Amino acid sequence: MLDLSRIWAGPYCTKLLADMGAQVIKVESLRVYDSHRGPVSPARGIASYPDSDGGEQPWNRNGWFNCLHMSKHGITLELTDVLGCELFEELVSISDVLIENFRFGSLARLGYTYEDLRKLRPDIIYVSMPGFGNSGPWRDYLAYGIGQEQLSGMAHMTGYEDDGPMKSGINHGDPITGSHAAGIILAGLRHRRRTGKGMFIDVSQLESTVALLGSYLLGYQMTGRDYERRGNRSDLYAPHNVYPCLEDDSWVSIAVTGNNEWHALCRVMERVDVSEDTRYGTLQGRKDYEDDLDDIISAWTCHRKAADVAYRLQDVGVPSTPVLSAPGLLTDLHLKDRGTFVRVEHPWAGTHTYPGIAWKMSDTPGVVRWPAPGLGQDNRTVYGGLLGLTPERIEALENKGVIGTIPTDSRII
Amino acid sequence: MPGFLEGVRVVDLTHYISGPYCTRLMATMGADVIKVERPGTGDPARQIGPFPPAREDNPEASATFMYLNCSKKSITLNLKAEQGREVLLRLVDSADILVENFAPRVLPSLGLSYEVLSARNPGLVMTSISNFGQSGPYRDWKAVELNLYGLGGLMNITGEPDRPPLREGAPLAQLGAGQNAFVASMTALYHAENTGMGQWTDISIAEYTTNILENALMQYSYSGREFERAGNRGYGRAAWGIYPCKDGYVGVIAGPDHRWPAVAEIMEREELADERFRTRLGRLSNADEVDALMLPWLLDHDKADIFRMGQERGLGFAYVATLQDIQEMDQLNARDYYLDLDHPVGGAYKYPGPPARPSEETWEFRRAPLLGEHNRDVMGDLGFSDADISDLAEAGIL
Structure with missing residues (x-):
C-alpha cells in the first residue's frame, strides 16, 4: 500500500492493515510532513513528547504520530519535483493500493488523476478521502476531525441535559472513516482477485460518518422529533449514569437494565427501603424519579473506590464499570490479562506503551513488527531494496533534497 | 447478486x-x-x-x-x-x-x-x-x-x-x-x-x-501527564470548538496561525487581530477574551452563513448539524x-x-x-x- 494519507483518518485505515501484515509505505514530504509529527521547533512542555521534551528531532518523537504508524515503512518524496515524480510513478507501478486524504484535487493538480495512475498500474485501487468527497458544492472545503463531528450529527447528540452540544475527547469521525476505508479496500481487493479490475474509491468522511447514524435519521423521519441531549441518561434504562467516587475526579458507571438488577443494586447499597418502595419498581417509575435515585446512588458511591463499586455490582449482575483514565487503563487487570496494550521501543522516543492490535485472531493474529518510522527512515530500504536504485543514485537524490530525513520547512496544515 | x-x-x-x-x-x-x-x-x-x-x-x-x-x-x-x-x-x-x-x-x-x-x-x-x-x-x-x-x-x-x-x-x-x-x-x-x-x-x-484513544493514552505514556477533560476547549486550543450562534451552534475552527487574521476579518473585530492572539498558545492563554470578542458577531449570524464565510476564506469552520440539518444538507443531496x-x-x-x-x-x-x-x-x-x-x-x- 502506498500511503500518502496524513493526520488520523487515513493513517488509522493503514494502521489496521499494517497490523494485519500489509506492507504499507508511508510517503511524506520534507516540506509538509504529517502534522501528527508536530512542529519542527515545538514549544517546551508539550506532553505528547517523551517527558514533554521535543528533543533534537521532535518530528520523530511525537507519541500521537508514533502510535499510528507502527509496522509501516516511512519514506520521503517531493511530488513537486520531476525526480520525485519519477520515484512516485515507480512506487505506484508496484502498489496494490494508493490512499490519500489530501484536499480535493491535490493529486490531480500534480498530474495524477485515477486515469493517470491506471496507466502506471492498470489494476490499482486508488482511495481518495477528502473531507467532503470528490464532488459536490463543498468538495473544496476544508475539514478537520472536530468539524466532521459537528456536521455529521455526533456533536448534536452529545451533551449534558438541557445544555449545548459538546465535542468528544477524540475526533470520532477519523477512526470511523479509516475503518470503513480499510474494510472496503479489503473487499475491493477480493473483487480485483476475481475480476482483475482495480477501482477508484471516493470516500467522503462526512458520508462515511453519517452512514453510522442512520437509525437516528430514520427515527427522525418517523416521529418528526429531533434528538434531545440527555447527558449520560438513556431512554431505555434507569438509573443510567456515572456517579462520583471516593478519589478526586473518579467515577463509576452504572446502568440498571431491568427490575432484578434494580433490586440487586439496592441490596448491595443496603437500602431495603428503596428496594421496597413501589414507586421505583418499574422502569417508568425509575425514570420519573431519576434525579432522586441518582442522589441516593451518589451518596453510596462517594464513599467508595470506583473499581470496588463496579466489582461488587458485577458480582450481582448489575452492569457497571469504573470510568478509567489513562493510568487506570494501564493498570486495569482485565486489559493487562488480554494484552490490550503493548510496550514498544522506539529509537528516538524510548520505550512506551501503545494500543496493541485492535482484535485477536486465532491463526493470523498480527503483531507489532517495528516502531513508527522516523521521517524518511526507510528511504534507503525502499528506494534501494524495493526499487533497486543504486547507492549513488540515492545519494544524488538526497543531495538534491528530493529525499531526506531532515525537514526543510515547518508548515503545519 | x-x-x-x-x-x-x-x-x-x-x-x-x-x-x-x-x-x-x-x-x-x-x-x-x-x-x-x-x-x-x-x-x-x-x-x-x-x-x-x-x-x-x-x-x-x-x-x-x-x-x-x-x-x-x-x-x-x-x-x-x-x-x-x-x-x-x-x-x-x-x-x-x-x-x-x-x-x-x-x-x-x-x-x-x-x-x-x-x-x-x-x-x-x-x-x-x-x-x-x-x-x-x-x-x-x-x-x-x-x-x-x-x-x-x-x-x-x-x-x-x-x-x-x-x-x-x-x-x-x-x-x-x-x-x-x-x-x-x-x-x-x-x-x-x-x-x-x-x-x-x-x-x-x-x-x-x-x-482509538490516541491522545490521552499516548500523552500519559510519553510524559506521564494526564489528558484532562476540557469541554469545548480540547486539544490545547482556543477558538477551536463549538459556539452558540443565532440559530443554533457553530464550529469556529481557527486552523493554523497564519490563517487567524481571516477570523478577525470575518468577524469584523480588529481587536481579534491583536498581537496577543496571533499564536495558538496566545489564543489559549487568553481564551476567555477571544471568546468574548467573537460571541457578539456569532450570536448575530446563522450557522450556515458562518460556515460558508469561514470556508470561503480557507478556514475549516463547521456547524452543529441537527438531524433535520443533515437531511437537508446541500453537500449530501448534491451527491x-x-x-x-x-x-x-x-x-x-x-x-x-x-x-x-x-x-x-x-x-x-x-x-x-x-x-x-x-x-x-x-x-x-x-x-x-x-x-x-x-x-x-x-x-x-x-
Missing part, C-alpha cells in the same frame, strides 16, 4: 447494534447474509424503536432494526432446541463467515463453540464481538454502551472539567467495534480464500475504544447520498447511502427483513420439505 462479496455466505447470529452493523456492511456489499433470530421476538433491536406513530412497539417497524439490517435475510431458529441447532449446523456447513455477538458463555453452552463449528467447516471465518472479549477477568461482566465507553477511557476525556465525564449520544463504541469486526472478517476471509483455513476473531467493544427504501410495515424513508463510493459497482441496499421472512427460502435451499418446515414451525423450532 453483484458486489465485492458476491458468493460469500454469512450466517448472522448478531443482535442489537454492534454485530448487525458489521453484517450490514457485508450484506450491502453483496454477501448472502442469513440473520438467525429467536422465534417470536427476534432481535431485541426490534423493540428499541423509534417507531412510526401508527406502529408503536411493532417489532417490524423499529428504526434501529430497520436501518441496521438492510439487505439481509431473516430466519427464526430456536437454538436451545436440538433440532434448531441441527439446522444451524447445516447452515454453517455451507457458510464462509459466521458473525455473532452473544455474551461469550452463550454459544459454548449451546454446544456451538468455535471448536465445534470449525470441526464441521474448517474454512469457516468466525467473528465474535463481545463487550469485554472472550477472555480475561471481566469476560462475563454485563455492560451497556455507557459502561463500555466509561471503561475504555474515552468518557473520562469528554465533557466539562468541573462536571461529570460524558458519554456520546450515539453508540459509537458498539458501532465502531462493528466496523472493525468487518475489517477483521475481511482479513480472515482473504486468508481463508488463499489457504482454505478459517479462524476465530475475538473483538472486544471496550478494547475498541482503547484502540445523491440518500436512497429511498420502502418497508411494508415500517414505511418509506430516506436512508443514508454507502460509507464510500467505489467506481466498481458493489452496493445493494434492500429493506430490512420481516421476522422469519425467509424461513421457507432458506430452509428449502437446505433441502427441507414443506412438511418438514411445517413440523419445525409447529414444534416452535422455526
Whole structure:
C-alpha cells in the first residue's frame, strides 16, 4: 500500500492493515510532513513528547504520530519535483493500493488523476478521502476531525441535559472513516482477485460518518422529533449514569437494565427501603424519579473506590464499570490479562506503551513488527531494496533534497 | 447478486447494534447474509424503536432494526432446541463467515463453540464481538454502551472539567467495534480464500475504544501527564470548538496561525487581530477574551452563513448539524447520498447511502427483513420439505 494519507483518518485505515501484515509505505514530504509529527521547533512542555521534551528531532518523537504508524515503512518524496515524480510513478507501478486524504484535487493538480495512475498500474485501487468527497458544492472545503463531528450529527447528540452540544475527547469521525476505508479496500481487493479490475474509491468522511447514524435519521423521519441531549441518561434504562467516587475526579458507571438488577443494586447499597418502595419498581417509575435515585446512588458511591463499586455490582449482575483514565487503563487487570496494550521501543522516543492490535485472531493474529518510522527512515530500504536504485543514485537524490530525513520547512496544515 | 462479496455466505447470529452493523456492511456489499433470530421476538433491536406513530412497539417497524439490517435475510431458529441447532449446523456447513455477538458463555453452552463449528467447516471465518472479549477477568461482566465507553477511557476525556465525564449520544463504541469486526472478517476471509483455513476473531467493544484513544493514552505514556477533560476547549486550543450562534451552534475552527487574521476579518473585530492572539498558545492563554470578542458577531449570524464565510476564506469552520440539518444538507443531496427504501410495515424513508463510493459497482441496499421472512427460502435451499418446515414451525423450532 502506498500511503500518502496524513493526520488520523487515513493513517488509522493503514494502521489496521499494517497490523494485519500489509506492507504499507508511508510517503511524506520534507516540506509538509504529517502534522501528527508536530512542529519542527515545538514549544517546551508539550506532553505528547517523551517527558514533554521535543528533543533534537521532535518530528520523530511525537507519541500521537508514533502510535499510528507502527509496522509501516516511512519514506520521503517531493511530488513537486520531476525526480520525485519519477520515484512516485515507480512506487505506484508496484502498489496494490494508493490512499490519500489530501484536499480535493491535490493529486490531480500534480498530474495524477485515477486515469493517470491506471496507466502506471492498470489494476490499482486508488482511495481518495477528502473531507467532503470528490464532488459536490463543498468538495473544496476544508475539514478537520472536530468539524466532521459537528456536521455529521455526533456533536448534536452529545451533551449534558438541557445544555449545548459538546465535542468528544477524540475526533470520532477519523477512526470511523479509516475503518470503513480499510474494510472496503479489503473487499475491493477480493473483487480485483476475481475480476482483475482495480477501482477508484471516493470516500467522503462526512458520508462515511453519517452512514453510522442512520437509525437516528430514520427515527427522525418517523416521529418528526429531533434528538434531545440527555447527558449520560438513556431512554431505555434507569438509573443510567456515572456517579462520583471516593478519589478526586473518579467515577463509576452504572446502568440498571431491568427490575432484578434494580433490586440487586439496592441490596448491595443496603437500602431495603428503596428496594421496597413501589414507586421505583418499574422502569417508568425509575425514570420519573431519576434525579432522586441518582442522589441516593451518589451518596453510596462517594464513599467508595470506583473499581470496588463496579466489582461488587458485577458480582450481582448489575452492569457497571469504573470510568478509567489513562493510568487506570494501564493498570486495569482485565486489559493487562488480554494484552490490550503493548510496550514498544522506539529509537528516538524510548520505550512506551501503545494500543496493541485492535482484535485477536486465532491463526493470523498480527503483531507489532517495528516502531513508527522516523521521517524518511526507510528511504534507503525502499528506494534501494524495493526499487533497486543504486547507492549513488540515492545519494544524488538526497543531495538534491528530493529525499531526506531532515525537514526543510515547518508548515503545519 | 453483484458486489465485492458476491458468493460469500454469512450466517448472522448478531443482535442489537454492534454485530448487525458489521453484517450490514457485508450484506450491502453483496454477501448472502442469513440473520438467525429467536422465534417470536427476534432481535431485541426490534423493540428499541423509534417507531412510526401508527406502529408503536411493532417489532417490524423499529428504526434501529430497520436501518441496521438492510439487505439481509431473516430466519427464526430456536437454538436451545436440538433440532434448531441441527439446522444451524447445516447452515454453517455451507457458510464462509459466521458473525455473532452473544455474551461469550452463550454459544459454548449451546454446544456451538468455535471448536465445534470449525470441526464441521474448517474454512469457516468466525467473528465474535463481545463487550469485554472472550477472555480475561471481566469476560462475563454485563455492560451497556455507557459502561463500555466509561471503561475504555474515552468518557473520562469528554465533557466539562468541573462536571461529570460524558458519554456520546450515539453508540459509537458498539458501532465502531462493528466496523472493525468487518475489517477483521475481511482479513480472515482473504486468508481463508488463499489457504482454505478459517479462524476465530475475538473483538472486544471496550478494547475498541482503547484502540482509538490516541491522545490521552499516548500523552500519559510519553510524559506521564494526564489528558484532562476540557469541554469545548480540547486539544490545547482556543477558538477551536463549538459556539452558540443565532440559530443554533457553530464550529469556529481557527486552523493554523497564519490563517487567524481571516477570523478577525470575518468577524469584523480588529481587536481579534491583536498581537496577543496571533499564536495558538496566545489564543489559549487568553481564551476567555477571544471568546468574548467573537460571541457578539456569532450570536448575530446563522450557522450556515458562518460556515460558508469561514470556508470561503480557507478556514475549516463547521456547524452543529441537527438531524433535520443533515437531511437537508446541500453537500449530501448534491451527491445523491440518500436512497429511498420502502418497508411494508415500517414505511418509506430516506436512508443514508454507502460509507464510500467505489467506481466498481458493489452496493445493494434492500429493506430490512420481516421476522422469519425467509424461513421457507432458506430452509428449502437446505433441502427441507414443506412438511418438514411445517413440523419445525409447529414444534416452535422455526
